[in-house]
Amino acid sequence: MHALLIVTAILLLLAGCGKEATQASAGGQSGSSAKTTPKVVKAALNTVPVPLFSYLDENNKPAGFMIDYLKELEKKLPDYKFEYESADNEGQLIGTDTGKYAFAANFWFKNPEREKKYLYPQQEFGYSITALAVKPERNDIKTLDDLVGKKLVPMTPVSGFRYILKDYNLNHPGKEIKIEDVEKTTPADDLKLVESGKYDAHLLNVVHFEDAVKKLNLNLKVGGIISKEPVYLLFNKNQTELAKIIDEKTVELIKDGTLPKLSEKWFRVDVFKSLEYVQQGYKFRKDG
Template sequence: MKKFWLTGFLILASVFIITGCSNNTNTEEADGKQVIKIALSDEVNPPFLYTDDQNNPIGYDIDYLKEIENKLPEYKFEYTFGEEESNLVGVDTGKFDFAINWFFKNPEREQKFLYPTREYGYSMTSLVTKTDRNDIKTLDDMVGKKFPPMSPSGGLRSILNGYNEKHPENPLTIEDIDHPSNADNLKRVDERKADAIFLNKSTFDAIQKELKLDLKISGIVSKEPIFIVFNKEHTVLAEKIDKATLELNEDGTLSKLAEKWFEVDFFKDIDYINEKSFNYEK
């Protein structure tokens, strides 16, 4: 009988231990602080995120997270690089507390993850064409024309899907591909195999520095809010970071970081950016 009760106790104890481990990824401590595990995308996107000569992460995202960490001294941030989709799976399963990689909101991700109410920055979406083309400046101009293939679940695709929902009589034609290469797609436009590519301005800037293709940004379509993506159970963490982000926005810190990394305060509207002669060629 004693053996039976001992066996039962051990089973119950193991259940509690397993349950506790599955619901809490950040139980370890460093210097008395709670460790927060953060997933960074290894497909870097300067100036949001890239690495220095010592392979340390730098950029707007990292400076923002350093400001957040300073405001929340009870936490210590630890970073891990990984493939974006694997990072999101890790956030969903609790391997990571959150991921950061200029994520847009879309219905599919909002079902799986916890989004804060406050964006931490903006991505400038643009149309990139051959330098000799002046007929494409807006999404309306792409009706009946060809885009390179796009991921069906990406944030940029969700913007185009939204356009098609508003324009069912004249939708954009979009070809699906699971793992598109931005470099290859830009080459398609350069070779006139596609009319234009819809891309984040910063992504184009980074690739163009390497490839030096005969391409230009023909028009800025929008500025899209970008967010951290949290595990759904981390409501307290998300609320604290949300509050800290608001404070950083109100005291001008985020505007200063935007000007540092992008040479423009993207928290202001597009009219302001155009008035300041935002240099699309950089």
Template sequence: MKKWIERLLLGVILASLVLLPHKADAAGKTTITVATDSDTAPFTYKSNNKFKGYDIDVVKAIFKDSKQYKLKFQTIPFDSILTGLDAGKYQMAANDFNYNEERAEKYLFSNPISKSNYAVTSAKGQSFKRLEDLSGKSTEVLSGSNYAQVLENWNSANPDKKAIDINYVSGTTGITTRLQHIENGKIDFILYDAISSAYIVDDQGLDLKVSQIEEEIGGETDGLEYLLFPKDEEGEKLQQYVNKRLAELKKDGTLAKLSKKYFGGDYVSDL
């Protein structure tokens, strides 16, 4: 009986340790694990096995010299980032996330950290400036992404027109690979943000054209980028801390400096 009780107590102790989200270290700092796919340059990518990009450097600046938190970045396939937040594996997500109502029901958003615009990348000689120009054309998207939702919404709202041919791919099919699929004729276009599209086409030497969408999509949140948190008490505290630091980083010019470094221009001062 005594051994049975000891085993029971040990099991309860171990279970309680597993259920703890993450404990402070010896210095009293809580580890914040930030999930990113490391495949969305210039927002997030890896160079010489080091995390790089605008989002990465913004997050580093937010937590620089923090007495409360320390950072850990983890590369995760895009379509697993949000499920990881749900499971409590990560406390933040940094991956050029846009706003949508479905996402807002489950997650908390930081204040915006950049503002771009939607753009369509296609073969040279073609120009798509409105969503209706994409009618009957084929593309590849990550399921659950903001770009997928924009195209799905257009199809639903325009049943009398030829639907956009949406092919869903996994997070392992990165944006560079999808853009290459335009070059080899597998698909017609990719809808993505203007900053990333222009950067990757230039960086990879792709013979493609990037056209910015000239109509408003998604209302006042169109083109805005955010950091994400779980919708719980811990996420709320982290959201407050991050937003306070973002205001400071905008005021002291850090955000504008990082924007010019990675985007080639100031995409933050008008936020």
């Protein structure tokens, strides 16, 4: 029910933004009877709230980096009207593949399997900051190199973090990190496995870590920030024109400082800067 309320509120908010953009476009033709009918584009939104990315705030209003990004994007695209529908990850992928949705608005990592079926834009709209969660007394796990010979919390087959490990293993033959499989899981359950001592570490998005630790009062820490993974909207293969236009507008939002400012607003660090900058920013905020 909570997830449904979140998605419903988000859909209403974004629908309102699209309406405003359309009215602004029509209003710009004062003195003329000609009105441009915006092209309707169906898009999928995730049903599961993601801390700081897309969720309901304390006033029960949609908030987050991706929500703000979509609102800014719609302002720049008055000739399009976006209609959003909620779907889980699998539903988003299937719907986008079949053409039910023009694109799926989520935090998609790029991997070879998805590139065969979907169209990725050239420009990422943000980054997922990847961290290693460990027990407070563990000072021996700070990088991926430190995971060799350790027990890492199992991952689902569709986890984007799995591809980080796969790439690492390809580049480190004979010193691979063992990857265990699990059908379904949550960040909270995964972190509990680390706290219990059953596993040495968990690889996850740092905002998921902070959210779960705060809500569950877990006795864990970030051993290290290891990467910033680009995240994308995911398009149907036939949506080349739309992907190109959104690409252009996303680049504009980065160059004019809009997305960097939104990043600082939500994550307290500009994720569009270097990994070293992000690592230092995170260290500062934890020490401070």
